[in-house]
Amino acid sequence: MNKLFASTPSASAVHVGLLLLRLTLGGLVLTHGFPKFTKLLSGDLGFMDPIGLGAEFSFILVVIAEFLCALLVLIGLGTRLAAIPLIINFTVIFFIVHSADEFGRKELPLLFLLLSLILLITGSGRYSVDAALDKSPTSRKAW
Known part of the structure; x- marks a missing residue:
């Protein structure tokens, strides 16, 4: 019961959370991007x-x-860099394309924008291609 109210997550929980965040953002954005790619x-x-x-x-x-950037986020390759075009894209969608719409129409782009910002700040986490490619000794240290 004590762990339910712990304010400091374990390192493995953080990395699993980042993996889930990447898979969610990358996968959901790809459902919008793949039809555009085929077009x-x-x-x-x-x-x-x-x-x-x-x-x-x-x-x-x-x-x-x-x-492309959603796919990179999904696998965790160049995640911070891939988050930047997503941030720009969803900022334009939220503030310009849907500026006159009710909040319900803007909610999804805002969610994608915020998730992209989180990945820009945190990076991809341990369970990513970024981590597999990172050979520096500090990348292997526990929190």
């Missing part, structure tokens, strides 16, 4: 232009964020 491969570049970069360029940036 891009078919040559259909029709899209909106929310920040004035041009519809085609905006679409390519969204595909990079929602497909």
Whole structure:
């Protein structure tokens, strides 16, 4: 019962939590990014232009964020870097694309934005490709 109210999690619990966060964010964002990726491969570049970069360029940036970066987050490769395009993408969606919509329509982009920010701050955790590639002695230390 004491562990239920502990304010300091174990190191393994933190790393399992980061794994679950990455799998959740990466997997759910991929459900939005994969259809866009297949649309891009078919040559259909029709899209909106929310920040004035041009519809085609905006679409390519969204595909990079929602497909490529989501995939990188999912496996934990370059997680902090991959989180940056996701943060930009979901900031634009929340504050510009859905600015006039009710909160229920903005809730999912806000959740994705916050989860991406958390990964930018924390990194991918022990159970990731990032950790497997990190050969520094400090990466193996327990908390």
